[in-house]
Amino acid sequence: MKYGSRHAGKATLRREMAALRDRIPDPERKLRSERACRHAAEWLRERGADCFLAYASFRSELDTRPLLEWGWRSGLAVLLPVCNTADRSLELYRVRSFDELKRGAYGVPEPDPAQAERWQDARSIGAVFVPGLAFAPDGSRLGYGGGYYDRFAGRMRASGGAARWMGLAFGVQIVPEVPVEPHDARLDGYITEDGVYRVPRRGGCSDGGREADAFQ
Numbered sequence: 001m002k003y004g005s006r007h008a009g010k011a012t013l014r015r016e017m018a019a020l021r022d023r024i025p026d027p028e029r030k031l032r033s034e035r036a037c038r039h040a041a042e043w044l045r046e047r048g049a050d051c052f053l054a055y056a057s058f059r060s061e062l063d064t065r066p067l068l069e070w071g072w073r074s075g076l077a078v079l080l081p082v083c084n085t086a087d088r089s090l091e092l093y094r095v096r097s098f099d100e101l102k103r104g105a106y107g108v109p110e111p112d113p114a115q116a117e118r119w120q121d122a123r124s125i126g127a128v129f130v131p132g133l134a135f136a137p138d139g140s141r142l143g144y145g146g147g148y149y150d151r152f153a154g155r156m157r158a159s160g161g162a163a164r165w166m167g168l169a170f171g172v173q174i175v176p177e178v179p180v181e182p183h184d185a186r187l188d189g190y191i192t193e194d195g196v197y198r199v200p201r202r203g204g205c206s207d208g209g210r211e212a213d214a215f216q
C-alpha cells in the first residue's frame, strides 16, 4: 500500500511516510526537488511576494536549497526558523547565505543567531513553505509531532499575518487523508514537482474540495 491505511494513527503514518520518502533514489530526489522549487519560485513571483519563510532540509526531505538560492538571487527576504525546544516555538531569522546556518535541534540546519538577522515582523511574510511527512488535498498536514508549525500558525494569526501557507514536498507525500486533531493548522495548498495545488475555498455548496481540479 502506498500510504497509511484509512484509520492508521499519526504514529503509523509518520513511520510509513518517512520510509516512503527515504526510498527516493538520490538522482530522482535532486530532480524532483529542483522541479518543486521552480514551481515555488514561479508561484512566489506571480504573487509578488518579497518575503517568505522556508525550511532548511534534513533527513530525506525535499531539498529546498534551489528555492533559497533563487530567493537570494531575486532580492527577496529569505527567512528560516530556529526551534526553541523549551516551549516548542519557532523564531524567525533572515538568512543571506548558507554560511549563516549551523546544525540545530534535531539535526535540522538552522540560522546561527550570531550571524543571521532576527525577524519579528510576521505581517511582512507573504508565504510560508511548510515541511511535513504527509499532506492531503483538504489542506491537512502531518509533521514530526512537535506541534511547531501549529503553534506558529496561531501566533501568525494573532499578529495579523496574512501569509499563504503551502506545503512543499514530494508528490509521493500527498495522500487522500491525514488524521487531524483540532489544533492542526490547515494549509492553503501544496507544491510538489508536479505543480501547485490550492485547497478549494470552504463554504457555499462545496463538498470540501473532493471534486476540485488537481493542479491549476
Ligand SMILES: Nc1nc2c(c(=O)[nH]1)N(C=O)[C@@H](CNc1ccc(C(=O)N[C@@H](CCC(=O)O)C(=O)O)cc1)CN2
Residues within 6 Å of the ligand: 055, 056, 057, 058, 061, 081, 083, 106, 108, 131, 132, 143, 144, 145, 146, 147, 148, 149
Ligand atoms: N527541515 C525542517 N525543519 C523543521 C521542521 C521540519 O519538519 N523540517 N519542523 C517541523 O515541525 C520543526 C522541527 N520539528 C521536529 C520535531 C520532531 C523531530 C523528531 O526528531 N522527532 C522524533 C520523535 C520525537 C519524540 O517523539 O520523542 C523522530 O521523528 O524520531 C524533528 C523535528 C522546525 N524545523
Ligand SMILES: Nc1ncnc2c1ncn2[C@@H]1O[C@H](COP(=O)(O)OP(=O)(O)OP(=O)(O)O)[C@@H](O)[C@H]1O
Residues within 6 Å of the ligand: 010, 132, 141, 142, 143, 144, 145, 146, 147, 148, 149, 150, 151, 154, 181, 183, 184
Ligand atoms: N497551538 C498549540 N498549542 C499548544 N499545543 C499544541 C498546539 N499545536 C499542537 N500542540 C501539541 O503539540 C503536539 C504535537 O502536535 P502534532 O502531532 O499535530 O504535530 P505536527 O504538526 O506533526 O508537528 P510539527 O508542526 O512540529 O511538524 C501535540 O501534543 C499537541 O497537543
